[in-house]
Amino acid sequence: MAYELYYWTGIPGRGEFVRLALEQAGAAYVDISRNFKTMREGAPTLMAFMAGENLVHPPFAAPVLKDGDVVIGQTSAILLYLGDRHCLAPADPVERLWTHQIQLTIADLVGEAHDAHHPLGGNFWYHEQKDEARRRTEHFRGHRIPRFIGWLETILARNPAGPEFLVGGALTYADLSLFQAVEGLAYAFPKQLARTLAKTPLVAALRQRIAEQPRIKAYIESDRRQAFNTDGVFRHYPELDV
Amino acid sequence: MAYELYYWTGIPGRGEFVRLALEQAGAAYVDISRNFKTMREGAPTLMAFMAGENLVHPPFAAPVLKDGDVVIGQTSAILLYLGDRHCLAPADPVERLWTHQIQLTIADLVGEAHDAHHPLGGNFWYHEQKDEARRRTEHFRGHRIPRFIGWLETILARNPAGPEFLVGGALTYADLSLFQAVEGLAYAFPKQLARTLAKTPLVAALRQRIAEQPRIKAYIESDRRQAFNTDGVFRHYPELDV
Structure with a gap:
């Protein structure tokens, strides 16, 4: 079913x-x-x-x-x-939990990306909290994005199986989530993300590697893949990406 | 070890x-x-x-x-x-995952409790964002606390094993986390929490039941248990609890 x-x-x-x-x-x-x-x-x-x-x-x-x-x-x-x-996580329990720990941290990054444009919460429109969003995003952009992406870079650099994937030598759902989070940041904060990725080549390479996976590539080229927009979690407001 | x-x-x-x-x-x-x-x-x-x-x-x-x-x-x-x-989660995989899902949602509540006093982020002091905190907390207090606690009440009411614990008929780490989240809200927002718990008797009873577990009771009475304070995740600022 x-x-x-x-x-x-x-x-x-x-x-x-x-x-x-x-x-x-x-x-x-x-x-x-x-x-x-x-x-x-x-x-x-x-x-x-x-x-x-x-x-x-x-x-x-x-x-x-x-x-x-x-x-x-x-x-x-x-x-x-x-x-x-679906074999998207290692069978070894410690590596399986590590994959989940990475996922939870990416989820925190996604939450902060949302709060950047909605610091006062979801009950106010963006246009009602533009100034607060600007104040919150300055730190998110300059410190939190580099810190989260830098942490993912460290994980790749320290992976005993090599820097091809986050955990072990095979693709896990954490790699897919890294891809999606980076794509979201590339849409929302293109200037900041370009600055960050210039210093995190392993993350940049993994993003590309995921985009080239045959099934992911076919999905991205299909009409099932939706474009980011300013109703979603990741939003591009040019005034927030300086 | x-x-x-x-x-x-x-x-x-x-x-x-x-x-x-x-x-x-x-x-x-x-x-x-x-x-x-x-x-x-x-x-x-x-x-x-x-x-x-x-x-x-x-x-x-x-x-x-x-x-x-x-x-x-x-x-x-x-x-x-x-x-x-440590037998703090069910062995059945679906019930084990359900326990974790409840935990992740309590973690979201904890995150929102933090953001209530720091909507602009951790790089500003509270006194630098008091007005923004007041605006954000209004919705958190009036809508989000009742919604989270109401959801936990629903889970207890629907538990096929009865409303004694969140999952099945035995204590899990999700019950302990409910206890701690409710204690935190009781410290930070005593007025709002009293209003909410008056409508969620099963949550109120579970909080009490956890406090009476022999090891938890001994822990709470020990010097290992720390009091909440205004450096932590849950903070009591009277102006935010009206």
Whole structure:
């Protein structure tokens, strides 16, 4: 039975980390968000699913993966599940946990990328918090992006199996998440990311290596891959990328 | 060999979620933070450990658990590890993942509790962002706290094994994390939390049930348990709790 992915229509968002794992696995899945044209049109179905009173494991937020009777929320938990099932994580328990630790840290980076444009929270529009966003983003851009990407560079440099992938000698979901996070930053903060990647060649090379994986390449060239936009987690506001 | 816990001196912070699991497990551990009197005094040792060039799995941030040669960062990853080793998580893989999903969502709540007093980020002092904190906290207090705690109430109400614990019929690390998150909110936002808990009796009862676990009770009464303060993740600023 095909997986079902529940997420907001119209943005790559956190759902994209799940899509990349499903695509790399060659797994059959139904992306429920594609049944609708706009976020507004898709929201009632997503919210009704998450609020279903029959769910013993109700998710707090999207994305949500449904695998038959198993319903999983939290992007990193979904990837932990898919990693085991589709050889996207090492079997060794310590390496498996290390892969998850990297994923959780990338999730923190994604959270900070969101907060950069919404420091006062999701209940205010961006135009209502532009000045606060500018103040918050200065540090995110100049310190946090270099620190997160620099940490990933260190991991690659120290990988005993070589710098081709983050963990061991094979692709894991953490590599896919690195790719997506870097793509998001390249969209949102192109100037800052170019400065950072010039100093982190191993991360830059891994981003390219993931883009060239046959299934990822086919996915990116398909109409299933959605462009970043200013409704999503990663947003390009030129005034925030100086 | 005893575990070693590396964390900031002087605050319960995210390290406390790990301490509670270690205490409930009755595990031998050395809390490195206790070798020092102040955060400033402890910081060099913590930072030198995390920056160690010999670490194949360098952590991005504290807390960090060291178990012999295994070094683990990210609170939720540490709890995943301890849960398996000390019967603080179910053996069934779907229930084990569900426990972790709850933990990840509590971690999101903890992150939002931090951002409430530091919406512009950690590079500004609170007194430099008091107005922004007030604006952000209004929504956190009125909507996000009730939504997170209400979600935990729903989980308890739907647990097929009964509402005594979050997952199945036995205590897991997710219950300990619920306890700590509720304690933190009770310190930081006593007025709002009282309003919320009045509507979520199962969460209120679980908080009490955890406090009465013999090992947790002994820990709370010991000098190892640290009080919350305004250097930590949960902070009480009366102007933010109206």
